[in-house]
Amino acid sequence: MPELPEVEMSKRYLDSTSLHQRISNVEVHDSYVLERISARELGRRLRGRRFQKSERHGKHLFVRAGDELWLRLHFGMTGALEYLKHDKVAPKTARVIFRFSNSCALAFDDQRKFGEVGLIENVEKFLRTRGLGPDALEISFPGFKAILSKHRGATKAILLNQQLIAGIGNLYADEILFRARMHPASEAARLRDKDLARLFRATRQVLAKAIALKTDFNRLPKSWLLTRREKRGRCPRCGRALQSATIGGRTSWFCAHCQKRI
């Protein structure tokens, strides 16, 4: 479930496993995930280089491999990284494998192939071109407020719009709205300062807590909606049945009693 917290975990995983090793080869097992680059070119540009550091923005991960050379990873719906120690065999759905000269490797695994692997020259330029908004954990309250109040539409749709705020996906958006006790369909432009402050606090709290718990769903607090986000799920706060509705094109789960429409 690669939303901001999961991508942050992938960043830390990559940082702790895959830096400073000489890239000896790049195997592309399915070029469907390659973005604007051929398998041959990807290998040609990366071979002989080392991953130096990584940066995350929203759901994107950038790995520096040289001057003006960054690997860009997006995890789509099912993307994940797996470090393969000493020729350990890659998972069947590994789409790209970065082989290191120490016989270890980093696999980009992606069952559903909605992920993206590409090379870019400049992170800032990429963010601009892609039109991504500020990272959900970097944005300030004034910035958050400005974005929400300037746009019409359901609050949840704004939270999900990567061009406005980058990193929040469908699951965490539901949790954020639950913690802020706000109905997902509340008109964003109508939120008052105290509502915005609540929503901002919930955003930071949910994302930070998810990271602190290493995005392990089994360890999420019992008070969270996420663990009950399913048919016949009940509100952890009041015990009433949760409802689902399509908002912003995605399925939303919420408690109609605790989350009032503003």
Next chain:
DNA sequence: CTAGATGTTAAGGT
């Protein structure tokens, strides 16, 4: 067998 699933984008409508 069918519907739906964590992400993104294009197309068409209001």
Next chain:
DNA sequence: CACCTTAACATCTA
């Protein structure tokens, strides 16, 4: 222009 909905992508599971 700003917003909405729907469909599409690939693949698995309930």
